[in-house]
Amino acid sequence: MNKLVWVVVAIIGGFAVGGLALHRGETINSVWIIVAAACVYAIGYRLYSAWIAARVLMLDSTRATPAVRLNNGRDYVPTNRWVVFGHHFAAIAGPGPLIGPTLAAQFGYLPGTLWILVGSVLGGCVQDMTILFLSTRRNGRSLGQMARDELGPVGGYAAILGTLVIMIILIAVLGLVVVNAMKHSPWGTSTVFATIPIALLIGLYMRNIRPGRVLEASVLGVALLLAAVVGGGAVDSHEGLRVVFDLDSITLAWFVIGYGFIAAVLPVWLLLAPRDYLSTFLKLGTVLLLAISVILLRPDIHMPALTRFVDGTGPIFSGTLFPFVFITIACGAISGFHALVASGTTPKLLIDEADIRVIGYGSMMLESGVAIMAMIAATLLEPGVFFAINSSPGLVGATADAAVTTISSWGFPVTADQMHALATEMGETTLFARTGGAPSLAVGMASIFSSVFGQSMMAIWYHFAIMFEAVFILTTLDAGTRVGRFMLQDALSHLWPKMGQTSWYPSVLISSGLIVAGWGYFLYIGVIDPNGGINILWPLFGISNQLLAGIALSIATGILVKSGRHRYWWVTGLPLVWITAVTTSAAWVKVVSEDPRNGFLAAANQLAAQLAAGTLPPAQAAVAPQLIFNQRLDAFLVVILTAILWIVIFDTVRVCKRVLRGLPVPPNSEAPAEIIVVKA
């Protein structure tokens, strides 16, 4: 009987996926995507994760977890399963799964959707669950420590270096997304700026007025944030204030850089912690609201299944379907960053080892579901509108008329009047060239929410969505800069031990400054690049995030083989092979492609030739040397990152071979088992 139910689920799921893939027509209802996703997740969770838990990892409820054995009432605390689930989900779910699918929608709804589903149940969820398990068995050790203990120093250093680079690129690209959402938008800018004093106020409340009362402070803070969204509308319609907040992208980039530095050196309780509480509540609330609205509304998808841009000529980012759809989706399918979260706080909270399945596999499944919703929100827009929002002026033309002519000529009709009407409805002067994914997602979310809750509030929903994205992008920016600072302080302490004192102010200022300068550089170049910057930065971020996943999967595979589970090496080994193929071929294209839209070196050479021939307009000639240097630097970075992944893989293969030949390898670093006495 039970089996029969799963056969029915499989048939419905197969039917929905088949329907999605074969459907050809003007529109398709998003219920197909929702049903396909629900069935894939149900089967993945019920069958695959159960099998991994029982056979591969052999989760053992009688074995005491670190939280139980080392309970200190602080970081090691046995915690309710669903509370841990909430914390873990809040930690892994950032802006990535919202932005990646929005950008990948340029290929059509199908490729991205399929990869979000397949990549998560076979790759991302498995990675998160396995790393969480390995770390739990090692008292909550970090990924880098596990690599050092189990494989040797090479893997450990590679993991740390990879993390630092990805952090810098990640923050730069997220900063660019916020800048593009705020540029020449007095409403958006004033709302996002208002989040800073609100966070400070909440920080003071939780420290001085009612220490540690997170719940009441957050309710107050979220109410203030909502008031800031409405207040932004008042700023927008006020003649004098409007001008103050009408800023261009370079000014905004400097604001973000300055903000990042200040946030990194202020005490955490003042800005970072309260902002994080607010963003977590907003995130959980909005994701829930979006899920309910999408299910109630079941909007029609207007984007075709596949667009002509699978050939690599896409306006949002260049590159062919393989490998770039896999690079672009990033966090919604598999994210190397999760391996860092899964080997930190979460393992120290588990009461029961068996919870690893729902927390590791289940949280990632939910994140993948968020990515599916982002895909729906992006593809329900008319494709012409979607491309008008997301294409950079360097590609489609700087004026509204030029842009709509170019985009319509691709077969995605759109008119300047239509874009103007949409912008007015959203309370903006223009929506052209708002690249980075956040604005088009906000338009999609606003149209979903206003269809469910009433059309009159469109502009407020739009700016709510912008504020929602900006708040947790800025949280990631603060937190990432801080983590980068700690890693840098640790590295510098080998040169000068005093630098390692994490609270010594000169060290704090120097190392924070260096990290902010690192991402600030990429952000600045992204802003001055006439092709929009996203085209360079997002693939760079995607490659580095997937490489980190490769490193994590490699370490996991090595430990599986070492711990007598070599029969099941493929559970993490096959996703590793796939991720390696994807990232290596993407890196190859980015470095050696002769197409200047695709290859960093080709672009640098083309620009250098144009500069030498004097054919560039003066404004572009002024920034050309910086752009040329940046493209060469990007090529170098990609080579280094790919080399790191291959070094880790070779090191893992070396250790695995020794295991299979019976030669000595570093010992298993698992903590000894303590069996819980089960009371009858």
Next chain:
Amino acid sequence: MRDRLRTVWKFIRELATDDAYDTYLARHRATHPEAPALGRREFYLSEQHRKWSGIQRCC
């Protein structure tokens, strides 16, 4: 019904880490009754410091 509401409230407090100090205090009194415990504010500040010294947020 009352019990169920109480369970939900307890869950929400736990999720928001509102009960962290109570948990700490209970644990502290059980294991080191002789040593002075941190005050609510000191505990909150040191927890924030500990929490944000590692990787807490992802992309």
